[in-house]
Amino acid sequence: xxxxxxxxxxxxxxxxxxxxxxxxxxxxxxxxxxxxxxxxxxxxxxxxxxxxxxxxxxxxxxxxxxxxxxxxxxxxxxxxxxxxxxxxxxxxxxxxxxxxxxxxxxxxxxxxxxxxxxxxxxxxxxxxxxxxxxxxxxxxxxxxxxxxxxxxx
Numbered sequence: 001x002x003x004x005x006x007x008x009x010x011x012x013x014x015x016x017x018x019x020x021x022x023x024x025x026x027x028x029x030x031x032x033x034x035x036x037x038x039x040x041x042x043x044x045x046x047x048x049x050x051x052x053x054x055x056x057x058x059x060x061x062x063x064x065x066x067x068x069x070x071x072x073x074x075x076x077x078x079x080x081x082x083x084x085x086x087x088x089x090x091x092x093x094x095x096x097x098x099x100x101x102x103x104x105x106x107x108x109x110x111x112x113x114x115x116x117x118x119x120x121x122x123x124x125x126x127x128x129x130x131x132x133x134x135x136x137x138x139x140x141x142x143x144x145x146x147x148x149x150x151x152x153x
Contacts, residue, residue, distance in 0.1 A: 039104055042083050045124045046106070050142035059142065067108060079108040083121070090118035090134065106131055 049060045059071040068077040078138040090105035119131035129142040
């Protein structure tokens with residue numbers, strides 16, 4: 001009888017491990033899907049013209065992943081931009097928890113110099129953008145420039 005009970009215990013234990021493993025895998029897939037939806041939402045929201053609340057600093061993000069940076073109405077740089085999760089290049093240099101799915105970055109790759117600048121995205125909405133450059137203490141706050149509509153006659 002003891003051998004029979006041990007055999008049943010092994011089968012039941014293996015069945016429990018399979019359930020736990022399958023549940024864990026399902027959780028990881030769903031979690032990754034939700035995080036990618038968050039990044040995709042941010043990608044849609046960032047497109048547009050953003051003007052700093054502090055002065056004449058402006059970013060223009062286009063749908064083709066290009067970005068122009070202006071200071072006092074003068075073009076400073078052109079970039080290729082991408083929004084990335086914590087486990088990206090920016091997250092690794094910032095030494096954050098690479099599994100933290102609440103963190104995302106704006107990565108700017110300069111067209112000319114190939115220099116990479118990383119900003120942590122503190123928040124992005126339809127009207128405001130808050131980013132903090134890597135190794136800088138203060139966040140920068142931007143407001144979306146609203147396109148002026150001409151009333152129809």
